[in-house]
Amino acid sequence: MIILFRIRRWLFKYIYHLIIILSLPLISLFSYNHLLNNHYHPKLINYTTLNQLYINNNTLFDNLFHSNKITSKFPISERSFSSLNDDVFQYGCRDPIMESSKNKRLNAAFVVLARNTEIDGVILSMRSLERRFNQWFNYPWIFLNDEPFNDEFKSRVEEVSSGEINFGLINSLNWHFPNNLENSPFFNEVVENQGDRGIMYGNMKSYHNMCRFYSGFFFEHPLIKDLEFYWRVEPDVEFYCDLTYDPFLEMKKNNKKYGFTITIKELINTVPNLFKLTNKFIIENNIKLPDTWSLFSNNMKFFKGENEINYKDVKNLDDFFRNLIKNTKYNYAKNVINNNNSDNDKQIPSKLLSKLNKLIINHSNSLPKSINEKFNDESYNLCHFWSNFEIASNELFTSPQYKAYYKFLEDSNGFFTERWGDAPIHSLAAGMFLNLSEIHYFRDIGYKHSTIGHCPYNSPNQLPYIPSDKFKHQVLPQDEIYMSEIDPPIKNPLINSNLGASGCRCRCPSDHREVENSGGSCSSLWLKLNDNNFPNSNSLTNHQLNLDLIENWALNSLMDWINNNGNIDDWEISQSERDLLSKNVI
Ligand SMILES: Nc1nc2c(ncn2[C@@H]2O[C@H](COP(=O)(O)OP(=O)(O)OP(=O)(O)O)[C@@H](O)[C@H]2O)c(=O)[nH]1
């Protein structure tokens, strides 16, 4: 049974990562470079044109931001993320020995939830993090488990850590669902059923326990509850760059409450009702949403009309008109076919009829999945911060508002009837309770979990590596040799200023595929929302589009076209008509 679970789990994981990798765009920056040299190189591009990205005309912001020309010329990984809201704390290296002697450690620690069996993975993560950061800063490690840690686990982590070590047992009440639930046939059936439906980790009871624990309880554990900040670490993760300053200290100085390195889209079948419920919570508690909310929601408030759901992915005016044309053809087909009864005097030519039927089939295939139903004119865009790396303020989660949110979710039973990850829950909480400037993208931290990774370009500002006296040198000699050679720092100052190259002594794997450039990434949305010129949310929601009126106008225009023997495929909305519509209604 266990083996079966493992295989299934492995398969889900494999497929999931395959999907994300396949969605990497074709712009491969590294396609031939890595054959010549094992280092990671950015392509040399004339970045002067990047200045054109700075836009003063708000109405055009999305048009320009999403224009294919710009995105294909400048992959997300080659853009600077610096803005008034957020920027990396350090471009390149500081002297970590000086940093750690000059500043006192904060009340902060690493938090690792793990099983005894995962000791090898835990050691790999610890070696990497000790070598890259903690040898100079000596923050404590806290290990949590639902069972007592064995002696092997305890002694092996001791060999690697330069900081204090603490082991904590998780209260069974916080790990397990309430007894009457967890042992009920209903519980077992819905959990088993998630496996049958192919939901990743859906039928693993322990995975549900883990996600629920990380959503509702870890921050209250006696070893955690008094920490100011924590850094969450998982087994088998790797860090690609040296971190030569204290991230907790910088978070505090800059009033940051939540830090991430990777933001991607969640699998929808794990969270079909999470967003709807969250919206209900927002309404019931009258929560005033900060700018961060836009990072997680498809807002359809702009489009008012019967078919507004069909416009949920519209990003700009061109997109809007493309959708309008598609939907008008569909509306026309639907009308014609519904009226095709015997006493209709006009017979529809069979060729047109089959075309219309195809249109209808195509349309229903492209309809948004009903699983992600909209609520309050919004739906979840599935973005979330990957919580396997998290540097955050514990206060965010011990706050009464977060606790109320957790209780609301717990009462809905979604932690077992669905397979909510703690990542989307932490993220939606950040979306409700933090503004964008309180969130930090640790873009300078190179990080890999499973097959997904982020690795920054090296800044010109490099310093030699000097190990600390406290370093326990548990890194394998060949790894130390590998790390001693760093990726060539960006030399061209023109490139440097636009690229935001921030890495300190990074060495990215030669086959590294940057998650920022993948289709499943939410980095571009983060970049857009944080742009200094991004219009504030009020100016976006004050306008509404009367879709019914526009669709009706378009349908009449199409019918005129066809009555004048126009071919349905050729029907377009002319520029002057577009201008008219934009002027009158938008
Ligand atoms: N003690 C304990 N820890 C667990 C259990 N299940 C998961 N964890 C830990 O919870 C964290 C997340 O679990 P993972 O299995 O890595 O989940 P994931 O990161 O979504 O999936 P992977 O892609 O397999 O890494 C890891 O630190 C695990 O060690 C459990 O049953 N007991």
Ligand SMILES: *[C@@H]1O[C@H](CO)[C@@H](O)[C@H](O)[C@H]1NC(C)=O
């Ligand atoms: C980069 O492009 C700008 C504008 O097109 C041009 O003026 C400049 O000479 C170019 N720089 C280089 C190094 O090619």
Ligand SMILES: *[C@@H]1O[C@H](CO)[C@@H](O)[C@H](O)[C@H]1NC(C)=O
């Ligand atoms: C913004 O763009 C629109 C459309 O191109 C243009 O009509 C308008 O004058 C521009 N406004 C400003 C302030 O540049």
Ligand SMILES: *[C@@H]1O[C@H](CO)[C@@H](O)[C@H](O)[C@H]1NC(C)=O
């Ligand atoms: C429309 O009517 C014609 C003639 O009665 C019939 O052959 C055809 O199958 C009908 N099409 C639909 C979609 O009902």
Ligand SMILES: *[C@@H]1O[C@H](CO)[C@@H](O)[C@H](O)[C@H]1NC(C)=O
């Ligand atoms: C339906 O979709 C297919 C594949 O995307 C496309 O080739 C075809 O032209 C579409 N048909 C119509 C009538 O839109």
Ligand SMILES: *[C@@H]1O[C@H](CO)[C@@H](O)[C@H](O)[C@H]1NC(C)=O
């Ligand atoms: C974000 O929140 C902090 C803390 O509440 C506040 O000090 C800051 O002014 C806010 N910034 C914006 C842009 O709203």
Ligand SMILES: [Mg+2]
């Ligand atoms: Mg993991």
